[in-house]
Amino acid sequence: MTIYDDAIPAVSKLDPGLLNALRQAATAAADDGVEFYVNSGWRSPEYQEELLREAVFRYGSEEEAARWVATATTSPHVSGDAVDMGNSDATEWLSEHGAEYGLCQIYENEPWHYELRADAIDRGCPRMYADPTQDPRMQQ
Structure with missing residues (x-):
């Protein structure tokens, strides 16, 4: 999905400030031939807990899973304050230019x-x- 897919809750439920910054950055990145895709944005608490259960199974312990997946009560994805970008060109561009946005x-x-x-x-x-x-x- 792109950051313009407003019909998708993972995008439409992002914090408005975050979404605006992403869209401004995406416009600038497009001038450099880079497209922004979102792997994951806003998540429901239920989906976040499902991801955590899968991570515990995958990594073998809650402690190791915590290095990769937060709980529903602490995840910035659940509050709409985080986005996981979907391609290395975008993350590379953001690592260089993201602070400007x-x-x-x-x-x-x-x-x-x-x-x-x-x-x-x-x-x-x-x-x-x-x-x-x-x-x-x-740590909450």
Whole structure:
């Protein structure tokens, strides 16, 4: 899906500021021949819990799964505050230009995961966490 697919809740339920920043960045990226695709945006709490259960099965423990998937109560996807980009051209473009739009990679182990940090426009993106287990928001 693209960031213009307003009929899809994964896009339409994103935080309006995040969606606006993504669309502005996508317009600039298109000038460089880069298209933005969204693998995952907003998620329902039920879907987030399903992803977490699958991750526990895949990685063998809740502790290891937490490096990749947050709970429904802590996930920025459930609140519409995160987007997982769908191609390496887009993530490469965002790693270079995203801060100009307040779009920052948050986790070193997830180069596809971006969130809005409006102060990044003036200050640059904050230092990344190694993975979600290092993010204080995930400790709730």
